[in-house]
Amino acid sequence: MDTITIKDIARALNLSTSTVSRALRGSYEINPETKRLVMEYAERLNYRPNPIALSLKGSSSRAIGVIVPQIANYYFSQAINGIEAIAYNRGYHVIIFQTHESYEREVANVQQAVARKVDGLLISLSSETSDVSHLKELQQKNLPLVLFDRVSDELDVTQVVADNFGGAFAATEHLLQAGRRRIAHLTIPPWISITQERLAGYRAALEKYGVPFDENLVRYGTFGPDEAGQMVDELMALDPRPDAFFTASDRLALGCLAALRQRKVAIPDEVSLIGFTNLHVADLLSPSLSTVVQPAQEIGQLAAERLIELIERKHRAAPVGTVKVPTELVVRESSRATSVTPVP
Amino acid sequence: MDTITIKDIARALNLSTSTVSRALRGSYEINPETKRLVMEYAERLNYRPNPIALSLKGSSSRAIGVIVPQIANYYFSQAINGIEAIAYNRGYHVIIFQTHESYEREVANVQQAVARKVDGLLISLSSETSDVSHLKELQQKNLPLVLFDRVSDELDVTQVVADNFGGAFAATEHLLQAGRRRIAHLTIPPWISITQERLAGYRAALEKYGVPFDENLVRYGTFGPDEAGQMVDELMALDPRPDAFFTASDRLALGCLAALRQRKVAIPDEVSLIGFTNLHVADLLSPSLSTVVQPAQEIGQLAAERLIELIERKHRAAPVGTVKVPTELVVRESSRATSVTPVP
DNA sequence: TTGTACGCGTTATCAC
DNA sequence: GTGATAACGCGTACAA
Numbered sequence A, B: 001m002d003t004i005t006i007k008d009i010a011r012a013l014n015l016s017t018s019t020v021s022r023a024l025r026g027s028y029e030i031n032p033e034t035k036r037l038v039m040e041y042a043e044r045l046n047y048r049p050n051p052i053a054l055s056l057k058g059s060s061s062r063a064i065g066v067i068v069p070q071i072a073n074y075y076f077s078q079a080i081n082g083i084e085a086i087a088y089n090r091g092y093h094v095i096i097f098q099t100h101e102s103y104e105r106e107v108a109n110v111q112q113a114v115a116r117k118v119d120g121l122l123i124s125l126s127s128e129t130s131d132v133s134h135l136k137e138l139q140q141k142n143l144p145l146v147l148f149d150r151v152s153d154e155l156d157v158t159q160v161v162a163d164n165f166g167g168a169f170a171a172t173e174h175l176l177q178a179g180r181r182r183i184a185h186l187t188i189p190p191w192i193s194i195t196q197e198r199l200a201g202y203r204a205a206l207e208k209y210g211v212p213f214d215e216n217l218v219r220y221g222t223f224g225p226d227e228a229g230q231m232v233d234e235l236m237a238l239d240p241r242p243d244a245f246f247t248a249s250d251r252l253a254l255g256c257l258a259a260l261r262q263r264k265v266a267i268p269d270e271v272s273l274i275g276f277t278n279l280h281v282a283d284l285l286s287p288s289l290s291t292v293v294q295p296a297q298e299i300g301q302l303a304a305e306r307l308i309e310l311i312e313r314k315h316r317a318a319p320v321g322t323v324k325v326p327t328e329l330v331v332r333e334s335s336r337a338t339s340v341t342p343v344p
Numbered sequence C: 001t002t003g004t005a006c007g008c009g010t011t012a013t014c015a016c
Numbered sequence D: 001g002t003g004a005t006a007a008c009g010c011g012t013a014c015a016a
Helices: A006-013 A017-024 A032-044 A051-057 A074-089 A103-115 A133-140 A164-177 A193-208 A227-236 A250-262 A279-284 A296-312 B006-013 B017-024 B032-044 B051-057 B074-089 B103-115 B133-140 B164-177 B193-208 B227-236 B250-262 B279-284 B296-312
Strands: A063-068 A093-098 A120-123 A145-148 A158-162 A183-187 A218-220 A244-247 A272-277 A290-293 A322-325 A328-332 A337-342 B063-068 B093-098 B120-123 B145-148 B158-162 B183-187 B218-220 B244-247 B272-277 B290-293 B322-325 B328-332 B337-342
Touching (some): A006 A017, A006 A032, A051 B051, A063 A074, A063 A103, A074 A093, A074 A296, A074 B093, A093 B074, A093 B093, A103 A120, A103 A133, A120 A296, A133 A145, A145 A296, A158 A164, A164 A183, A164 A272, A164 A328, A183 A193, A183 A227, A218 A227, A227 A244, A227 A250, A250 A272, A296 A322, B006 B032, B017 B032, B063 B103, B063 B296, B074 B093, B093 B103, B120 B296, B133 B145, B158 B193, B158 B296, B164 B183, B164 B244, B164 B328, B183 B227, B183 B250, B218 B227, B227 B244, B250 B272
Parallel strands (some): A063 A120, A120 A145, A183 A218, A183 A244, A244 A272, A272 A290, B120 B145, B145 B158, B158 B322, B183 B218, B244 B272, B272 B290
Antiparallel strands (some): B328 B337
16 A cells, blocks of 8 residues: 555545545635644655546646657757746646657647646647647637747747847848858748748848848758758859858757868858857857857746746636747857847 | 547447447457447547546556656757657657756655656656665556666666766777876766766776776766866876876766867867767767767667566566667767777 | 535446 | 446535
8 A cells, every 4th residue: 555545544534535635725614623633644644646636637737748849959958948947846747749840740749738638738839830720729728828939920829939030130240240241041941930030130130231132042951960061062152152151050050060161161261150059059069159049948938937827827818929038149259258249 | 528538429329438438449249330330430529538537547647757867968858859759659658857966856756757657667867866765665566667877776677778888998998099098087976877887997998008097087076067177177287187088978078178178288189088978969079079979869769668568568577687788989080080989 | 614425537347 | 248337536516
C-alpha cells in the first residue's frame, strides 16, 4: 500500500470521504477540530490528491501543453525553459510535443493534448502549417491558447513574438551605416510569419537609406541541412557580389560563416556578417559576428504568463493581443561586444 | 457536444457500453456484425478513448516521464529529441520535468511523475543528488526506470551512458601523441558519475605514456557562469604552465576558448584544446578545436527503447545492465575535420 | 457539521 | 453474444 487516497484517510479517522475532501479543501462549514485532524493526518502520510482523478472529474489538470517544431534547437529549448520556469512556480506541469515541422503531426499533437485534458496550449506553428482550422476548433472548445514566435494572423488569439521587424531593421541599418550596399538576406521559408516581418524590416531600412531592394539578394531556405553553402555560392557568383550577409537563423549564420571561411572570404573586411541568433549561439560564433539577439526565454515566459492568466480567468473576458518582445542588436567588431543597442 | 465517449456510441446504437467497449477492442466473443457497426460509427465520429479515464482505471497511461537537469542545454535537448522520436512511434507521450540541478526539485518531480501515472521514468540525475532513495522507492513500486548520462552505481537499474572513459582516454592520448605533457583537465563536479569515468580515462592515458598525474592540473566547476576564466587564470599561472586543455563540457570548452583568446594565447600553437562536446556545438566552435563527440541523441533513443521494453514486458524478468554508447574523437587541425576515430 | 449517493470514461467480472 | 454492475479517486449536490 503506497499511494494514499482520501478513502484511506477517511477510514483511518472514521470519517466519510466527503468530510475529508472538504476538510482538505478548507471548506467553510466544517469543524475546525476535524479539519485540523484531517490536515495533520494527511500531512503525516504525505497525501497528494490524484491528478488523474481530478482531471477526469472535469476540473483542471494543472498541465499545459507545449507544441513546438523541435526541441533540439536552441531557440525552442530556451523558450521551453522560460515556459517551464513560469509554469512550475504557478503549479502547472508541462507536456511537450514536437511537430518536426509537419502539419500532420501538429494536428495529431493538438488532438492528443486535448485528449490529455491540458488546461491550455502554447503553440509555435510548424513551417508546413497554413491551414489553422485545428486551432480554431480549440477556440470553439474555449481552450486557452497562446501562440508564440511562429504565429498566424488568421487566429484571434494572444500571440507573443520578438520584434522581428525592429531587429531586422536595426541589423540592416547597422550594415548600411558601415557602408555596405549589397546586403544579402538568407532566410527561412517565406510563408512563416517571422520571415515576413524580418523581410519587411530589411526592406524598410534599405528604403530609408535609398538603397534599391534587389530580389536576387534574398534566399529562402527550408530548414534542410547545409543550405547556406549553396546560397553563398550563388550569391558570391553575382556581379556585383554581396558585401554583407544578414541571416535569419542560427543555422544559416553558422552555415554562412563556414562557407565564407571555406572560400577564404575575409570577415568583416570583404563582407560583413550579421545574424538573427540567440545570445548563447552568438557567443559560440566568431567574435567578428554581430547579432540580433532573440529573447527566447523571455518569449517563453511571457507566453506562459499570458496563458496561465487566460486559464485562471477563463470565464471573464479573454484578453487578446500581440505582445512584442524587444530584440537587442549586439555589435562585435573585435573580440568582444563593443556596443549593445536595445531596439526600441 | 464535442468529445465523444463510448457511452454516446452505445446510446446511438442501442447497445450497452460494455458491448461497445469490447467491439472496439476487437474482443473474440462478439458478433462480427455488431463489431462492424460499432467500428464504423466510431470511425465516423472520430472516437478517441479518453486517456485520462484509462489511466484512472489503472492500466497504462501511455506516457513516460523524463527528468533532466535542464532543457536549455544542447546535450539534454538532443537526448530528449531522441527520446521523443522513439516514444512517438511507439505510441507514448513524453512529459518533461527539469530539476535545475536541485535535489529537492528532483524528488518533487519524481513524485509528480508518479502521481501522473507515467508508465516509466527516464532520469538523468541532478548534480546535487547523492541520496537515491527516492528512486529506490520507484523500484519497489515496480515502476520501470532507466537512468541515462548522469547515473548512479547505487541503483540496480538499466543505465545508458556514453563511453566516457574511452572518450577521455582517446582525447588525452591524442594530446599526448601531439607531444603535450602538461594537460589540464577542466571538469564538472567530482561526485557526478561521468566525471569519475572521464577522469579515469584521462589518468589511464597519462599512465600509458608515463606522464605523472598532477592533481593541480584538474579543476572542478559547478555549472556556474563563467567559471572557466578563473580556472584558466589559475592554471596559466602555474610553473610550468599547461600546454593543453581538456574540458568536460560545452560550457567549459567555450569558456576556456574565450579565456585563452582573451589572454592572447595561440591555439593550437601554444596550447592545444580539446573538449567533450556534442557535434553541433563543436561545429560552432573554433575550427582548431578537436572534440570528443557525445552521442546525445543515440543515448536518448537507446534509453527510451530500453524503457519501453521494460514497460511492455513488465511482468517478465527485468533486463538490467549498463549500455555504453561509443563516443567519437573528431580531430580538427585546420578548418575542417581531418580524421574521425570511433572510440572502440 | 457530517454522511450518502452519484458521476466523470473506461474495462473487468459476472450474469443472462 | 450481450447487458448490468462495480471499480479507479475525487468533488459535490442533497439529505440528515
